[in-house]
Structures are given as C-alpha cells and as structure tokens.
Amino acid sequence: MTTNKTERVLLLGIDLGTARTAVMSNRHFRGLVHSVVGYPKDIIGVKILNRTRVIGAEAIEHRSLLDLYHPLQDGVLKETSEKDLEAARELVQHVVELAAPMAGDRICGIIGVPARAALSNKGQLHKIFAGLMDVAMVVSEPFMVAYGQNRLNNALIIDVGAGTIDLCAMRGTIPGPENQLSIFKGGHYIDGLLEAAIRDAHPGVQMDRYLAQAIKERHGFVGMAGEPVIVPLRVHGRPAEVDVTEALRITCETIVGDIVESIKRMILLFDPECQAAVLANLLLAGGGSRIRGLAPMIEQQLQEYGEVKVSVASDADFAGAEGALKLATELPPEYWDQIGEVVGG
Ligand SMILES: Nc1ncnc2c1ncn2[C@@H]1O[C@H](COP(=O)(O)OP(=O)(O)OP(=O)(O)O)[C@@H](O)[C@H]1O
Ligand SMILES: [Mg+2]
Numbered sequence: 001m002t003t004n005k006t007e008r009v010l011l012l013g014i015d016l017g018t019a020r021t022a023v024m025s026n027r028h029f030r031g032l033v034h035s036v037v038g039y040p041k042d043i044i045g046v047k048i049l050n051r052t053r054v055i056g057a058e059a060i061e062h063r064s065l066l067d068l069y070h071p072l073q074d075g076v077l078k079e080t081s082e083k084d085l086e087a088a089r090e091l092v093q094h095v096v097e098l099a100a101p102m103a104g105d106r107i108c109g110i111i112g113v114p115a116r117a118a119l120s121n122k123g124q125l126h127k128i129f130a131g132l133m134d135v136a137m138v139v140s141e142p143f144m145v146a147y148g149q150n151r152l153n154n155a156l157i158i159d160v161g162a163g164t165i166d167l168c169a170m171r172g173t174i175p176g177p178e179n180q181l182s183i184f185k186g187g188h189y190i191d192g193l194l195e196a197a198i199r200d201a202h203p204g205v206q207m208d209r210y211l212a213q214a215i216k217e218r219h220g221f222v223g224m225a226g227e228p229v230i231v232p233l234r235v236h237g238r239p240a241e242v243d244v245t246e247a248l249r250i251t252c253e254t255i256v257g258d259i260v261e262s263i264k265r266m267i268l269l270f271d272p273e274c275q276a277a278v279l280a281n282l283l284l285a286g287g288g289s290r291i292r293g294l295a296p297m298i299e300q301q302l303q304e305y306g307e308v309k310v311s312v313a314s315d316a317d318f319a320g321a322e323g324a325l326k327l328a329t330e331l332p333p334e335y336w337d338q339i340g341e342v343v344g345g
Contacts, residue, residue, distance in 0.1 A: 008104060008105055008106060009026075009105070009106045009108060009333075010025060010026065010027065010099065010101050010102075010105040010106070010107045010108070011025065011026040011108050011109070011325060011328040011329055012024070012025050012026075012096065012099055012107065012108070012109035012110070012133070012324075012325070012328070013025075013109070013110055013112075013144075013320075013321045013322060013323070013324030013325025013326070013327070013328055014092070014095060014109055014110070014111045014112065014321060014324060015111075015112045015141060015144065015318075015319075015320030015321040015324065016035070016071075016072070016091075016092065016111055016112065016113045017035060017072070017114065017141070017161055017162060017163075017320070018035060018070070018072040018073065018074075018075065018114060018161055018162040018163030018164075018186065018188070019034065019035060019161070019162030019163075019187065019188070019287065020032055020033065020034055020035055020162075020287070020317070021033050021034075021035045021091060021092075021095055022317055022318050022320060022321035023095040023096075023098060023099055023321055024318060024321045024322055024324075024325045025099040025325070026325065026328070026329060027099075027100075029098070029099045029100065030318060030321070031095060031098040031099065032317055032318075033055065033056040033057075033091070033094065033095055033098070034056045034057050034059070034060060035070060035071060035072060035091060036055070036056065036059045036060060036068050036069065036070050036091075037053060037054070037055050037059060037068070037069045037071070037087035037090050037091055038053070038054045038055075038058075038059030038062065038063065038065075038066030038067065038068045038069070039052065039053055039054075039066060039067050039069070039083075040052065040054075040065055040066055040067075041065060041066060041067055044065070045062075045065035045066060048062075048065060049062060049065065053090060054066060055090065055091060055094045056094075060210060063210070069083060069084060069087035070087075071084060071085075071087050071088035071091055072088075072113075072114065072117060072163060073163060074116075074163050074164065074184060075114035075115065075116035075117060075161070075163045075164035075166070075182055075184070075186075076114070076116050076117045076120055076121055076163075077113075077117050077121035077124055077125060079121070079124055085124070085128070088128055089128045089131070089132070092111075092128055092129065092132055093132050096109070096132050096133065106134045106135070107132075107133040107134050107135075108133065108134060108135040108136070108328060108333040109129065109133045109135070109136050109137075109324075109328070110136075110137050110139060110144075110324040110325070110327055110328045110336070111125070111129060111136060111137070111138050111139070111324065112139055112140065112141040112143075112144035112145075112320040112321070112323070112324045113125060113138055113139075113140065113141060114140070114141055114161060114163060114164055114166060114182070115140040115141065115142055115159075115164070115166040115168065115180045115182050116164060116166075116182050118138055118139060118140035118141075119140075119177055119180075122138055125138050126138065126343045129343060130343045135333045135336065135342060135343070136342070136343050137336045137337075137342045137343075139324070139327075140166070140168065140175070140180060141159055141161070141166060141286075141320045142157040142158075142159040142166045142167065142168030142175075142180065142285070143157075143168055143170075143174070143175050143323075144319075144320045144321075144323035144324045144327070145157050145159055145168075145283070145285045145313060145319045145320050145323050146168060146170045146175075146283075146323070147323040147324075147326060147327050148319055148320070148322045148323025148324075148326050149283060149285075149313060149319065149323070151170055151281060151283055152170055152172060153170060153171065153172040154170070154171070154172075154270065154274050154277040154278045154281055155169075155170040155278065155281040155282075155283060156168070156169055156170070156263065156266055156267070156278055156281065156282050156283070157170065157283050157285060158259060158262075158263070158282065158283065158284050158285070158289075159285045159286040159320075160186065160187070160255070160259075160284060160285070160286040160287065160288025160289050160291075160294075161186045161187065161286045161287065161288065162186045162187040162188050162287065162288075163186045163188060164182045164183060164184055164185075164186050165182070165183040165185060165186055165255060165258070165259060165262075165286075165288070166180065166181070166182050166183075166286075167180065167181045167182075167183075167259075167262050167263070167266050168180050168181075169266050169269045169270065169278075171269070171270065178269075179269060181262055181265070181266060183255070183258045183259065183262055185254065185255050185258055186255075186286075186288065187213070187216070187287060187288050188209075188213075189254070189255070190216060190220075190251050190252055190254065190255065190288075191209045191212045191213040191216060192209060192212075193251040193254060194212040194215065194216055194244075194247060194248065194251040195207050195208065195209050195211075195212035197247035197250065197251055198212065198215075198233075198242070198244055198247050201247060202233075202235060202240075202242055204235045204236040205233055205234070205235045205240075205242065206233065206234040206235070206237075207233070211233075215229075215231055215244060215248070216248065216251075216252065216291075217287075217290075219231075219244070219248055220248060220252050220290070220291040220292065221248065221249060221252060221291060221292035221293050222249065222252045222253045222256060222291060222292070222293045222294055222297050223249075223253075223293040223296070223297050224293070225245050225249060228243055228245045229243070229244050229245045229248055230242065230243050230244075230245075231244055252291050252294075253297075255288070256294070256297055256298065256301065259298060260298060260301045260302060263282065263298070263302065264302075264305075267279065267305075276306060276307070279302070279305055279306065279307065279308045279309070280307055280308070280309045281309065282298070282308065282309065282310045282311070283310075283311055283312075283313060284298075284310060284311070284312045284313065285312075285313035285316055285319045285320070286316060286319075287316055287317070289312045289313060289316050290312075290316060294312075295310040295311065295312055296310075298310050
C-alpha cells in the first residue's frame with residue numbers, strides 16, 4: 001500500500017530562470033525550455049502557426065509573427081500586466097506537462113527562482129504554482145545549486161544567469177537574504193552591450209539581441225583571445241564576414257569587476273578562520289559560467305587573497321533543477337515547510 005502511494009508521487013525540480021527553465025523529475029525526465037511565451041500579433045500569425053500561443057525556442061524562431069513575453073526580467077517576476085502573469089503560468093504549465101504527469105499523480109515541485117524573485121515575488125509565484133501542482137515550494141536558485149553540488153558549508157556560489165548574477169554564501173544553514181547578493185548584470189546585459197558594440201563598429205550591420213546572444217554563447221570569452229572570432233553576418237543586406245573579437249572580449253569582461261568586488265564583500269560574512277576555506281571553494285554556475293576564461297580571470301584578480309580556487313558547475317543548464325529535485329527526493333514533501341513557505345500539501 002505504502003509503495004503504491006509513493007509511486008504515485010511525481011516529484012519535480014524546476015529552475016525557473018530568466019532565459020531558460022529547466023525541469024527534472026523523479027522519473028528521470030529532464031527538459032529545458034526558453035522562458036518565453038509568444039502570442040500571434042494578428043490572425044495571419046495564427047494561420048501560419050496554427051496556434052494561439054507558442055512557447056520556448058519556437059517562439060524565438062517565429063518572433064516576427066509574435067508578441068513575446070519573458071515572464072522574468074532583471075531577476076524578478078514581471079507583474080506589470082495580466083498577460084505577463086498569464087505567460088508565466090503558461091510557461092510553468094508547459095514544463096509540468098513536459099514531465100508527463102499521469103492521471104492521479106500527486107505533483108510535488110520545488111521551484112528555484114532567481115534570488116531576488118524568491119524574496120520579492122513569493123506570493124505571486126505561489127499563486128501561479130498552486131493551480132498547477134499539489135504541493136509547491138519556492139527557493140532561491142543559487143541555494144538549489146549549492147544543495148545539488150553538496151556545497152553547504154564554507155562555500156560561495158556565483159550563479160551567472162541571464163537577468164542577474166546571484167551570489168550566495170553557504171554557511172551551514174539555509175541562506176537568508178543577508179547571505180545573498182544580486183548584481184544586475186547578467187547575460188542579457190552583455191547581449192545588449194554586444195549588440196551595440198557590433199552595430200557601432202560596423203555601420204549597416206543587421207543585428208539584434210538574439211543574434212548577439214547567439215554569438216556570445218558560441219564564442220564568448222574573457223582575457224586572451226585564442227583565434228580571432230569572425231562571424232558571417234549581413235551588412236547593408238549583403239553577406240559579410242565580420243570580426244567581433246574585441247567587441248566580444250570587452251563586453252564579456254564587463255561583468256568580471258562586479259563579480260570580484262562582490263566576492264570580496266561576501267567573504268567578509270564568514271568567520272576569519274573560515275575565509276581561506278571559502279576562497280578555495282568558489283563555484284561558478286549558470287549559463288554565463290561557460291564564458292571562456294572567466295574562472296581563471298576571477299582567480300587572478302583575487303591573487304592578493306592567497307590561494308583561490310574557482311570551479312565551474314559541471315552541468316550548468318541543470319545544476320539548479322538537479323539541486324531542487326535532490327532536495328525534493330531527500331526530504332518528503334511533508335517537511336518542506338521547514339525550508340520555506342509551501343503551498344498546497
Ligand atoms: N556558452 C555560453 N557562453 C556564454 N554565455 C552563455 C553560454 N550559454 C548560455 N549563456 C548565457 O547564460 C544565460 C542563461 O543562463 P541561465 O540559464 O543560467 O540563466 P537563467 O537561470 O535563465 O537566468 P537567471 O538566473 O538570471 O534567471 C544567458 O544569458 C545565456 O546567453
Ligand atoms: Mg538562473
């Protein structure tokens with residue numbers, strides 16, 4: 001009887017990010033969706049797409065036909081219009097459906113959201129999740145990463161996301177607001193700068209933020225360039241090979257100074273006798289952790305602090321969702337209210 005009961009619980013670990021939402025289930029499902037919902041601008045779009053709503057990569061691909069809604073911005077849930085909230089709900093519903101719940105399943109999810117959203121939008125997020133899951137709990141993403149990677153004490157997580165860079169000091173307890181810090185310069189900030197830098201250097205170039213983002217994801221780096229980065233673009237409508245090496249380096253490096261300064265501040269939260277251990281236990285996570293050369297450059301800029309080790313989470317896309325699922329699996333839903341506020345139950 002008991003076994004039967006546990007079998008009918010679908011546990012979900014969800015990482016609801018500004019750029020992408022990852023989901024993992026206790027039935028070994030993993031999915032990754034761009035956090036964007038598109039609604040056709042008019043009837044032509046509905047006719048071409050044969051739908052009134054498109055979610056994820058497909059929405060970006062057909063962006064000229066759609067009004068796009070990104071439910072999260074600058075690390076918080078957009079609550080400016082009903083449509084924003086509807087988009088957020090449809091996105092979460094979509095990822096829950098991807099995990100293929102079966103009729104009669106009790107759906108219990110732990111949802112990691114950017115640190116600022118966990119603090120400021122909890123009520124609204126709970127409302128969204130309440131209709132879609134039987135039990136839901138919202139936690140901050142960097143804490144989820146720390147949990148998943150077993151860095152629970154004397155560790156500093158640096159989650160380089162799309163909307164914000166979230167730092168979280170792990171001091172052996174569940175981190176409160178005083179142990180978290182957000183920098184308003186995530187991947188989207190770099191994309192905007194890169195788009196402008198390429199436009200400035202190459203008048204007539206066709207460029208938007210999605211293209212800039214794609215170039216950054218493919219070639220982004222800080223420090224010494226390996227090969228020059230030459231990308232095929234269109235200038236005044238004609239195909240052209242464009243050198244974006246310097247633009248990429250300069251724009252990717254804009255986040256390094258803030259990260260280093262924030263690490264210096266967060267280190268002070270730890271007792272002096274622990275600080276060396278923390279400096280040897282810095283962890284980069286989030287999509288931006290893939291910018292080449294980032295970890296060594298941070299280490300180098302912290303040289304005066306003695307031995308510093310910055311490692312990079314092995315599976316940046318799923319590190320948050322994996323941590324959420326791990327927590328959901330290790331702690332029965334009945335106990336989730338010890339960690340945060342729970343809806344349902
Ligand atoms: N290879 C790469 N090089 C550089 N940046 C990358 C790479 N891959 C992804 N990114 C960037 O990482 C960001 C997405 O990371 P992630 O999925 O961790 O963000 P998120 O969780 O959606 O955002 P947030 O945590 O701010 O809500 C985007 O800005 C994306 O362009
Ligand atoms: Mg994130």
